[in-house]
Amino acid sequence: MNSIYEFLKNLQEQNSLKKCQLLVVNDDLQAQMASDIVSFLGFKPFVLSDFRANFGDDLLSFSTELQEITKVLNEYYSYKKEDKILISPLRTISFPLPKEKCFDSFEISFADTINIEELKSKLYNWGYYFVDIVTSEAEASIRGDIIDICPLGSDSGYRISLFDDEVESIRKFDIEDQKSSKEEIDSFKITPAFLALDEQTLEEINEQIEKVESDAFIKDIHSLGFWYLGELGEYLPQKLNSFISQEALDELDEAYVFEEKRVNKDKFLTLPQIYKAKEYQEIAPANIKEFLTFHEGKKVTIISSTEAKVKAFDLDLTNKEINYVFDSFIINVVGNSEVVISLNKEIKKRRKKRIKLVIDELQNGDFVVHEKHGIGQYQGIEPVVVMGAKRDFVVITYAGNDKLLLPVENIDSIDRYVADGNSYAVVDKLGRGSFAKLKEKVKEKLFAIANDIIKIAAARELVNGIKINTDKKILNDFVLTSGFEYTKDQTRSIREIYEDLSSGRVMDRLLSGDVGFGKTEVAMNAILATVLDGYQAIFVCPTTLLASQHFLSMRKRFESFGVKMAKLDGKTSAKEKTSIKNALLNGELQLVVGTHSLLGIKTKNLALVIIDEEHKFGVKQKEKLKELREDVHIFSMSATPIPRTLNLALSKLKGMSSLLTPPKERLGVRTYVKEYSDKLIKEIVLREKRRGGQLFYVHNNIASIEAKKADILELLPNIKVEIIHSKIKPEEAEKIIERFDNKEFDILLATSIVESGLHLPNANSIIIDGADRFGIADLHQLRGRVGRSDKEGFCYYVVEDKKKITNDAIKRLVALESNSYLGSGTALAHQDLEIRGGGNIIGEAQSGHIKQIGYGLYLKMLEDALATLSGELKEQSKTVDIKLAISAYISSDYIYEDRVRLELYRRLSKCQNRDEVYIIEEEMEDRFGKPDTPTKQFLELIIIKILALSKGIKTISSYEMNITFTKADDTKETIKSPSKDDDDIISTTLQYLRK
Known part of the structure; x- marks a missing residue:
């Protein structure tokens, strides 16, 4: 930094800073430093992203960097003053970049006339993605007379409402919740998301791409266009007055491999260098x-x-x-x-906002659970004409091809079936009543579990806890020695633990957060506070591998704080065990990290028990730990998030904290979708080996996993491969993982068993075989195995034959590759994981029941049991059967995308009062324009349902002009409508219900 500062300062003093139009640095970090210096000296910096692709790579996984480069170059060329400096990392500037003529912009203003087809064509040519719902920049959605666009570089979208072909209004909208602001604006500007190309140029580039041999999953302008700019590209160091930093030259010498089609290394060596600082x-x-x-x-x-x-x-x-x-x-x-x-600290990179609107991704064939009829398969939504009126029904198939037609207004009575990764759902038989019996059995078990949870919580509530003094300067010093800045979540969680420890009550707190999000660091603060106050702590892990990992990291962190600690697990010799147990008993040891070996241990003055991966321990084991001392503080940690509703139910009984923000040094995982080839597998493995790493290879079929190992070894004879799956004994599996952690072999070939609980920072590439056969949550979770250190992770979703997989699977995989999944994949995956996280709280012993009825329903029933036993009366869910001869459905003319209609059906079916319906109606009008007649009538049908439930009405039916209401006690009342027209039937029904 001092070299760049001195160099630019001297240029400024000589009044010749414009001699430097391009500054070549080695990476993002140095680019940011240089940008600060340029701004400080009164000039205008334009910073390009660090673009580390190799020529010919599929660029969908580099879409964020490419969009950033496009945005910055567009701004750079639009800025006409001379006080500008382009700052670029070495690897980015080694490619020919688009010329100035590739950039342009256009405005859409109030009262403009828009030709939809021309606008579509222009946006496509300019690199915009067309999606159902706009959730990030460079996306557009055209729905009849409503157009949503989020221009590149914009935080919010713009919603255009047309009257015929004229712009009637333009408003900004929030891409998180899709709601637009009330204020109208006059105009907004659209810049290219890739390049401002005309039809002919785009065709020429596409023709070139078609001829190319590439393993890109989809060959188009988005995935390969950048490599084929031809005459549209130029090598900027030849065009601009350029200087290169010493660090960038070091990168050239050490790590830089120039491939064919990349600029010759010598061209960089001839650039003027920024000399070493003499003064600063x-x-x-x-x-x-x-x-x-x-x-x-x-x-x-x-x-x-x-x-x-x-x-x-x-x-x-x-x-x-x-x-x-x-x-x-x-x-x-x-x-x-x-x-x-x-005085400033480094500002974190802006993270993509997590979309609040979860789009329902129920695919045809997915398993669902109906709360009365059990597990069936979802077959989509079908319009059915009943008594001359058209309505939408959810079709669910059961055993023996029996079908259930569920009215969409009651879609809230089904949930996606989620169990653990290896469970396959077994469909139920319709009308047998067996599911009701099964639910009753599960309910009994759940009441027993809920009762235990409440009893334990109540007993601990009566005991005075050990008071720990958490107000010590040394605890702040400990935070400062971590070598990184705590996330807000970590700081908040530590504060919550300190409040518990110093309150005089017994702590029982659960901390949830993904592996690598810093749970152990939070726990170490609690341990240090306990130890400094003269008490002991034990840290219990489910495996020897985890115990070793934690012991080593804690020993390093506690070294300068004088904490006396030891490790106790299955590998500890008998002699050492005796010595450790004695040291704990006489108070010589302050902290012991270990496995189940710590159950029933005797201590001198134990105050804190920390349980890692607590869902791996059974209820009885956890109770044994609590019995070590009745006033001991318990702090549990789990790597899966807890559903909000269960969180609320449990938070009355125990403290809940969560870490949702990853540490800033964590890099994203570069994701690729590929068609299987031997050459590809070889390349992936050797690339990871070259950087000294290891790989996961996921092959989710135990029967053919040995054959897969033979294939890999034939392909790569010098590579060491080990297998792990659910049929391998736990002790053996643990040894294999430990050997993998010790870098004794290169590839861990496994089923999806590896999707959670492993922290192996040297394994940073993962190949997922047959990726099209995995659910979105599993793909998302498997991707999370890599990129857990400061090394970039690589994830390869591999399919056998792309011609044989469905369009939906292609869409799902390609969108995961560009990291957005149209804004909904991550949210849905998180939803699945939350549900599983809730199941984890109960312990693995319950997995049999979960498999039978699915996590979703299981947790609903647990929440009910907890609420009932805590004295909260929860109303039993009631339904009303509406058989009105009216056409009421969200029409496909109004909302074209099935998944969006499905999600609206789900949200409307869950509404409990009229205001909630009106809020959704307002949102629909905002996003899709005024509802058409069948849609409007469906919204009124939901109001009828809500009013009928509040009046205790079981069924409402109509025949000709007669409308009949059946109450809970089976009494009936019939009224007459002025005509049999839909609007008369609806208004007469509403009048009766509003009385």
């Missing part, structure tokens, strides 16, 4: 006030994002000898005549 040095002063006293007489600049920060550092804002700059720059240098110090 980088600084990191611990005490700024004291540091400044050593540099009196120099020009001092303090950079801070706020005045409050200046005050927090005890600096005087009125001191005229200090030049205060209020901005977000981070520059810390000292020279012969000046000092520049920044």
Whole structure:
């Protein structure tokens, strides 16, 4: 940084900064530093992303970087002043980049006339993706007279409402919840999402792409266009006055492999270099006030994002000898005549917002659970004409091809069937009553579990807890020695634990968060507070591998804090075991990390028990740990999120904390979809081996897994492969994982058993065989096995033959590849994981019941049991059977996409009062325009359902002009409508129900 600062400072002083039009640095981090310096010196920086693709790569997995490059180049060329500098990482600038003529923009304004087909064509040519629902930049959706567009670089979308072909209104909308603002705007600008190409140029590029031999799953402008710019591309270091940093030259020498079609390395070596700094040095002063006293007489600049920060550092804002700059720059240098110090911390990269609207991804053939009829297969929504009126029904098939037609207004009585990864649903028989009996059995078990949970919580409530003093300066010092900045979630969770520990009550808290999100770091704060107060702590893990991982990381962290600790597991010798147990009993040891071996251990003054991966322990084992001492604090950790509703039910009984934010050093996982070939597998394995890593290979079929191993070894004879699956004994599996962790072999060939609970930071590539046969949640979870360290992870979804897989599977995989899954995949996967997380709380012993009725229904019943036993009266769910001869459905003319209609049906069926329906109606009008007649009538049908339930009505039916209401006690009342027209039937029914 000091070299770049001195170099640019000298250019500025010579009034010749425009000599440097392009600054070549080595990576994103240095680019950000250079950008701060350029801005600080009064010039305009434009920073390109670090684009680390190899020529010919499928670019869908680099879509974020490509969009960023497009956006920055567009801004760079649009900015007409001379005070601009383009800053680029080495790898990005080594490719020919699009010329200025590839960039353009156009505006859409109020009262413009729009030709839909022309607009569609232009957006496609400019690199926009067409989707059902716009959830991120560079996406567009055209639904009749409503057009949604989110231009590249925009935080919000723009919703255009047309009257015929004229723009009637333009409003911004929130891409998280799809709601538009009330204020109308006059116009907005659209810039290219890839390049502003005309029809002919696009065709020429597409023709080139068609001829190319590539393993890209779909060969089009989005996946390969960048490689075939031809005359549209130029090598910028030849065009602009360029300088290169020393660090970028080091990268050239050490790690840079130039492939064919990439610019020759010598061309970089001929660029003018940024010399080593002679005058300026980088600084990191611990005490700024004291540091400044050593540099009196120099020009001092303090950079801070706020005045409050200046005050927090005890600096005087009125001191005229200090030049205060209020901005977000981070520059810390000292020279012969000046000092520049920044009070700011590094700003995290903006993460993609998680979409709040979960789009229902029920595929035909998916298993669902009906709360009365059990497990069946969803076969879509079908319109059925009953008594001359058209209605939509959900079709579910059961054993023996029996069909259930479920009215869409009652779709809330079914849930997606989710069990553990290896379970395959068994469909039930319709009308046998066997499912009701099964539910009754499960209910009994659940009441017993809920009763235990409540009894334990109540008993612990009566005991006084050990008070731990958590207000010590040394605890803050511990946080500072972590070497990274805690996430907000970590800081909040530590605060919640400290409140529990110091309250005088017995703590029982569960912390949920993905592996690598920093749960152990949170636990270590609790351990240190306990130990410093003179008490002991034990940390229990389900496997020796996890115990070893935790022991090593804790020993390192606690080294300078004098914590006396040991490890106790199945591998500990008998002699060591005795020694550790004695040391615990006489108080010589403050912390022991171990496995089940710690159950029933005797201690001197134990105050804290931490249970890692707590769902791997049975209820009895957990109780044994609580029996170690009646006032012991219990802190459990789990790697799966807990559903919000269960969280609420349980939070009355135990403390709940969660980590939802990944640490900032975690890199994303680069995802590819590929068709299987021996060459591809060889390339993936050797690429990972070249960077010293290991791989997971997921082959989800135990019967053919040995044959798959033979195939891999034939292909790569020098590679070591081991197999793991559910039929291998746990002790043996543990040994295999441990050997993998010790880097004794290269590939762990496994079934989907590896999808959770493993933290193997050296395994950073995963191949998923037959990816089209996995559900979205499993694919998402498997992808999470890699990219757990500071190394970039690679995930390959491999299919056998792309011609044989369904369009839906292609769409799902390709969208996962570009990391958006049309905005809904991650949310849906998270929903599945939440449900599983809820199942995990109960322990694995219950998996049999879960398999029979699915997690969703199981958790609903557990919540009910907890609520009932806690004295909260939950109303029994009632249904009303509506057989009105009216056409009421969300029409496909109004909303074309089935999955969006399905989700609206689900949301409307769950409404419990009229206001909720009106809010959804307003949202529908906002997103899709005014509802047509059948849609409007369906919304009124939902109001009828809500009113009927509140009046205790069981069925409503109509014949000709007669409308009959049957009450809960089977009494009937019939009224007459003025005619048999739909609107008369509806208004007469509503009048009766509103009485």
